[in-house]
Amino acid sequence: MMTVIAAHGLRKEFTVRVKVGWLRRDRRTVAAVDGVDLAIERGEMVGYIGPNGAGKSTTLKMLTGVLTPTAGQISVCGFSPVRQRTRLARRIGVVFGQRSQLWWDLPLRESFDLLRHIYRVPPAEHAVRLRRCRSLLDLDEFLDTPVRQLSLGQRMRGELTAALLHGPEVLFLDEPTIGLDVVSKQAVRGFLAELGATGDVTLMLTTHDLADIEKLCRRLLVIDHGRVVHDGTIEALHARYGSRRRVVVELESPEAPPEVPGATLTVVSPLRFEYDLTGATAGELLVRLAGLPIRDVSIVEPDIEDVVARLYTGVPVTDAP
Amino acid sequence: MGAGFRRYSTYRQATIAGAFTNTVFGFLRCYVLLAVVAGAGTATVGGYDAARLATFVWFGQGLLAVVLLWGWTELADRIRTGDVVADLLRPVDPVTRYLATDLGRAGHAAVTRLVPPVLTGPLFFPFYVPHRWTTVPLFVVSVVLATVLCFGCRYLVNATGYWLLDIRGPMILWALVSGVLGGLYFPLRFLPDALVVPLWVLTPLPSLFQTPLDIMVEIDSTPRQLWLVALQAAWVALVLVLCRVVQRRAERRLVVQGG
Numbered sequence: 103m104m105t106v107i108a109a110h111g112l113r114k115e116f117t118v119r120v121k122v123g124w125l126r127r128d129r130r131t132v133a134a135v136d137g138v139d140l141a142i143e144r145g146e147m148v149g150y151i152g153p154n155g156a157g158k159s160t161t162l163k164m165l166t167g168v169l170t171p172t173a174g175q176i177s178v179c180g181f182s183p184v185r186q187r188t189r190l191a192r193r194i195g196v197v198f199g200q201r202s203q204l205w206w207d208l209p210l211r212e213s214f215d216l217l218r219h220i221y222r223v224p225p226a227e228h229a230v231r232l233r234r235c236r237s238l239l240d241l242d243e244f245l246d247t248p249v250r251q252l253s254l255g256q257r258m259r260g261e262l263t264a265a266l267l268h269g270p271e272v273l274f275l276d277e278p279t280i281g282l283d284v285v286s287k288q289a290v291r292g293f294l295a296e297l298g299a300t301g302d303v304t305l306m307l308t309t310h311d312l313a314d315i316e317k318l319c320r321r322l323l324v325i326d327h328g329r330v331v332h333d334g335t336i337e338a339l340h341a342r343y344g345s346r347r348r349v350v351v352e353l354e355s356p357e358a359p360p361e362v363p364g365a366t367l368t369v370v371s372p373l374r375f376e377y378d379l380t381g382a383t384a385g386e387l388l389v390r391l392a393g394l395p396i397r398d399v400s401i402v403e404p405d406i407e408d409v410v411a412r413l414y415t416g417v418p419v420t421d422a423p
Numbered sequence: 424m425g426a427g428f429r430r431y432s433t434y435r436q437a438t439i440a441g442a443f444t445n446t447v448f449g450f451l452r453c454y455v456l457l458a459v460v461a462g463a464g465t466a467t468v469g470g471y472d473a474a475r476l477a478t479f480v481w482f483g484q485g486l487l488a489v490v491l492l493w494g495w496t497e498l499a500d501r502i503r504t505g506d507v508v509a510d511l512l513r514p515v516d517p518v519t520r521y522l523a524t525d526l527g528r529a530g531h532a533a534v535t536r537l538v539p540p541v542l543t544g545p546l547f548f549p550f551y552v553p554h555r556w557t558t559v560p561l562f563v564v565s566v567v568l569a570t571v572l573c574f575g576c577r578y579l580v581n582a583t584g585y586w587l588l589d590i591r592g593p594m595i596l597w598a599l600v601s602g603v604l605g606g607l608y609f610p611l612r613f614l615p616d617a618l619v620v621p622l623w624v625l626t627p628l629p630s631l632f633q634t635p636l637d638i639m640v641e642i643d644s645t646p647r648q649l650w651l652v653a654l655q656a657a658w659v660a661l662v663l664v665l666c667r668v669v670q671r672r673a674e675r676r677l678v679v680q681g682g
Contacts (some may be wrong), residue, residue, distance in 0.1 A: 163508065166512060170675050188514050191513055192514045201509060208429060
């Protein structure tokens, strides 16, 4: 495996001026990113999540060479992003969900053609990639519409295409599904999943929509207050924060639920109770419930949103696992 | 460059309205300046006779949109909204890319905005036709240099946005100074030599507008025309280097607005 994105001790400070009294203003230094270490291998799909203001976008801007870090080292595709920004730009693709990289006044088709010139992509290669994006992202119906007239979902599909036409090795996506409807979200996710399946493109994705992460990313990086608080799989996150599968049981007639070792019982009503599985399997539990007049049983998988909400609202965790 | 041409050609009505406005103002300025010559009681003022003055006005009206003294705030707007990020993610230096786009824009303006006033003027006023064959090619070179120079100056004014965010102050100052001292409102040679020569040599302003127009109406001899174009070229080099330096410094302290 080859490390494509590496960062060590990455830090970015901003100066904030605070009004003190009538005329005086104090300068205060705020660390948006505070000692982030990263190592992402070629072909990995990594979700980078955190609450608003945690430092996600700032990290991405430093990795792409737009912002100069206050401290730390970065290497992306073997380049130093700030010093070699224009050379790195040929090797990476970037989509900022809240900003457009397309030409406001031009139709998508012409924007793509311009990008071919800017990135000096051979016409044949460009045509192949564009054809693939057109079919996977359904671009044809709005290819001749000026960008300013596109809906958000259409524009985002255009942005994704624009980021991929030069065949980047690394794709940075900053909230690519923000504000999109369900159908557009599915289109974008499906496209990214297909892209990831090829194993050629390394993908780093920030999002607030955890379904994006669940569908696309094996690895999850959680950042809070500028520091990485979790780096691992979604399962590891569940294990760490004590997420449990839950068995919900509904009865035909009232009956006392049995205590089962390895499962915590919560009685919701005389006809409905729940078990949190703390050690027992769902099968073991059902065997123990066999004598009850059961009307319905459902197994609820742990919800990543709950885990992340607990992570965001809790006291900042300072030790990464 | 093609992008710039294509982008500006999207707005056809604006182009027609602009050319019409330039032509209307051409009449106003022409009558005022011809009245100045008539009022002076001499055949020429500052080396301009009536035909040269009318030509100065009508070419100036056309050149205004090509050189584009004012009205360009694209970079500043993108700094303010944070969209400048997209410019920094391209594999081309921002100064180079904006310059190429601006040359495309100027090419479009040369066809659509320079031609109408230049064709209208001779129908109503005396016109000066160049006598020397070198004048027209020199004029073309001078217009290209003036466009690049003006782009550089506009870029620097816009780049103050990296520090100030709101560039209305620098923009108003630029509009005022470039108009008066660039030679838009009146030919700079109306001013005393003691003022004009330092202005020409020590500031880029006359090179933006006055130089190409003076070349067109052959106020000076050919060697002096060449010298003025060389001066323009020197200013172009200096201002573009300055743009690169300012852009580099700005990138080092850049804060992307809006997260």
